[in-house]
Amino acid sequence: MNNYDRALLFKLGYALTRRFAVVNHAFLQELPKYCKQYADKTLKNETVEKLIKRSEVRERTLKIDFEKIRSELVECSSEIPYDCIAPIDFVKEVKKHSKDKWVEEVYSIDIHGSKIRVDAILASLVEDVNEKLAGFKDCEVCPIQITPGVVADALKYIAVGVYAYKVGVEKIPCLAEGFVEDPSKRLLTYVLLLLDTAFST
Numbered sequence: 001m002n003n004y005d006r007a008l009l010f011k012l013g014y015a016l017t018r019r020f021a022v023v024n025h026a027f028l029q030e031l032p033k034y035c036k037q038y039a040d041k042t043l044k045n046e047t048v049e050k051l052i053k054r055s056e057v058r059e060r061t062l063k064i065d066f067e068k069i070r071s072e073l074v075e076c077s078s079e080i081p082y083d084c085i086a087p088i089d090f091v092k093e094v095k096k097h098s099k100d101k102w103v104e105e106v107y108s109i110d111i112h113g114s115k116i117r118v119d120a121i122l123a124s125l126v127e128d129v130n131e132k133l134a135g136f137k138d139c140e141v142c143p144i145q146i147t148p149g150v151v152a153d154a155l156k157y158i159a160v161g162v163y164a165y166k167v168g169v170e171k172i173p174c175l176a177e178g179f180v181e182d183p184s185k186r187l188l189t190y191v192l193l194l195l196d197t198a199f200s201t
Contacts, residue, residue, distance in 0.1 A: 018150075021157075021201050035174040038192040042185040048112055051191070054124040055117040062127050062148060064119075066103050069152050070094060073159065090163045106159050109191060112184055118158050118191065125199060126151055154198040161194040 027034070041047050073094050097105045107119035126146050134143045165175070165187070173179055174193050180186045 032173040032179075035172070035179065035189060035193065038174060038189045038196075039180045039185065041192060042180065042188040047192075048114075048188065051111070051116055051121060051188075052114050054121045055115075057117060057120045060123055060127060062123055062130070062151065064123060064148055064151060064155065067099065069155055069159075070099065070102055073156060089167070090160055093163055094159075107155075107162060109162060109165070109187065111188055111191070116191070118162055118195065119155055121195060122154060122158060122198060123151065125195075154201065157198045157201070158194060161198070165190055165194075 074091055094102055094106060103119060104117070107117050108115050109118060110116075130145050133145055136142060136144065172190075172193075174189045175186055180189055
């Protein structure tokens with residue numbers, strides 16, 4: 001091959017790559033190490049307090065169309081098994097809640113007697129990042145922002161992740177018996193992992 005072709009051999013355009021989640025095999029192999037880091041964070045009481053504070057639902061600058069997310073999640077059906085973005089059982093779970101209650105039911109997890117809204121935590125983190133990004137003036141295309149469409153994809157991922165925990169289908173080291181003795185700390189470890197993977201992806 002010539003130099004030009006060789007330079008482009010392993011490159012994919014952003015328009016293509018943004019439609020996929022990149023699964024890093026090294027990350028999966030080292031998951032117990034990452035779980036240990038998340039577990040260490042759960043030993044600090046302020047971690048729970050921070051999550052509870054961030055999970056408070058308030059008026060946000062980031063406008064998320066939850067009804068559109070819901071309609072995209074429930075479009076998956078057994079008639080079109082290869083056109084699904086969520087497990088069929090999860091789709092049934094979303095459908096059984098009324099339109100005005102589904103977000104609260106699907107994204108809520110009880111930790112230490114407090115209900116944590118994982119969707120609100122993600123939205124809060126994105127707003128913090130967008131606020132920092134807005135401060136950058138020396139760039140070709142400013143301001144750079146995390147857009148609602150990207151957040152919607154992360155929220156779909158989190159919804160399925162919360163559901164997977166609730167029904168016990170997620171088999172990862174963070175949730176293994178004996179990895180962290182206290183069940184509520186195991187759950188918190190999983191929430192930190194879920195947020196981290198959703199946010200970074």
